[in-house]
Amino acid sequence: MTDSVLIVEDDIDIANLIRVNLMELGITTEHESDGKKALEKALTKPFSLLLLDIMLPSLSGLDICNEVRKQKPEQAIIMLTAKNSEVDRVLGLELGADDYMAKPFSIRELQARVRSQLRKVNLIKQRDLPKVDDAFKELPNQINNYKIGQLTIDDKLHRATLGAHELDLTSTEYDLLKHFIKHPEQVFSRAQLLESVWGYGHSGYEHTVNSHINRLRAKLEVNPTDAQIIQTVWGVGYKLSAQGAN
Structure with a gap:
């Protein structure tokens, strides 16, 4: 098409x-x-x-x-x-x-x-099958599904849930969350996220990453101003905390 x-x-x-x-x-x-x-x-x-x-x-x-x-x-x-x-x-x-x-x-x-x-x-x-990262926990017999703490991604259905709650994410928010959940505890700079999630790097577009992080936190966190799941590592970037996702 x-x-x-x-x-x-x-x-x-x-x-x-x-x-x-x-x-x-x-x-x-x-x-x-x-x-x-x-x-x-x-x-x-x-x-x-x-x-x-x-x-x-x-x-x-x-x-x-x-x-x-x-x-x-x-x-x-x-x-x-x-x-x-x-x-x-x-x-x-x-x-x-x-x-x-x-x-x-x-x-x-x-x-x-x-x-x-x-x-x-x-x-x-x-609905291409993603490459399975060793940092993922695979759900039984479902290689499209990944779970870190209370966060679950069903990539075949393009669905993300936190506990029993289905998250209403845009396609970019979903891709950003999937990138984090594939690499729990790994810190990514804004430039690395632009390259990995958006497909390009440009020093003038940090607002793109910042705004999507803020929107993702608003949907994930109990208190987005004190984020426990998508955490800021000051002077470096962002990471997904496996402990925070529990």
Whole structure:
């Protein structure tokens, strides 16, 4: 099945530039410049990925991101933000965007980031068997299932649970948690997480990791401000505490 991207951008020149360069990758695209129309299309049609500009007529990209995330938790979303708009970048990530690109952006970098998101989307669809890490505990006769303390991942069903509670995770949050649970107690820097989970490294995109860690903690921790499961190792990065997951 061909990958499809909804480009939500009110600057026609930018939208056409994106469209042409995604077509180079064999991706089909649709374009909307109006926020409300884009939201309706995003909720009613299956797109592999949404590319959302922030400033739009009738409804902002942030509002679209927030509503889509509520109704389609696994929808892949990349926000397009102004170069100096750190507030918009952080808000977009906190509302559920998987990644962001600051304008003006490199077309090659955009293509790379789109490919990275589409790889994750297609892995979810295919339910490929993951490589089993020695740090995992396998559940009996189910090599797709892994457990650390109260945390369990069923990779075949793309489901994560904490105790008896099923976690409502985006695809990127799920991939981030899976990476941690594969390597309990191992500390990862932001750059390492960008490379392993997002598929690239870039020193200017630490907000991507920080925001996803915060969102993951909000869903895992009793007190996210005093995280016991996904712990901060100051000056280094983050780790999953096996003791905290018990």
